[in-house]
Amino acid sequence: MDAVDTSVKQIFPLFESDLLDEINAQGMIKSFAENIQVMEVGESLAHFPLVLNGALKVFSENKNGEELLLYYLESGDSCAVSLKCCAGAAKSQVSAITETPTTLVLIPTAFMEKWMAKYPTWRSFVLNIFSDRFDELLDAVDGLAFQNLEQRIKLYLTDKSLILKTNELPITHAEMASELNTSRVVISRLMKKLEASSFISQSRNMVVLKA
């Protein structure tokens, strides 16, 4: 399919054309609607995902069903955790859910390593993915360890508005609570504060970031 080639090319302009051809030949395009579980804890991966467009959130989930948001993926990203899984044939420790309608290119894991050796651009792409995600993870951990919840909320909201490309965020306090894994009441109280300091304004199912 030529559509594959052209869109991959647009998003990963650095890839050499041989590599694009291989992606074109081996990759499968898959589109998802918004709010679809793309990956679940415990699932093992036969394919390595590249995000063409859209956005997904990646989070870890404990046995009680509590979530903790790790990071967002958007166009041009991929997931370091799935890289690890490919390499070690390990099972995924995280889940991913589409945040907007999303399309992915799925590449059979077998090609991962071949391409690493064959294509310098692929190699550096993969290394970059690792480094980017690692940084984001550090941020997340830093937030957990050192920042107060108010800071985390601010970060969460600004991040989300970046991903969704709007500052009108259709979320409930309960959803935020589960992603940042606190209780809803605490979120409500902090959100009230943020509203008072006119960082946001809110109404039912809606938070608006102020400029």
Added chain:
DNA sequence: ACATTAATTGTGT
């Protein structure tokens, strides 16, 4: 247009 209900948000202990 009004009443009923369910979901979301606010507050006091």
Added chain:
DNA sequence: ACACAATTAATGT
């Protein structure tokens, strides 16, 4: 953390 009050959106009549 819990319980409950207040508010708002959705639905039926």
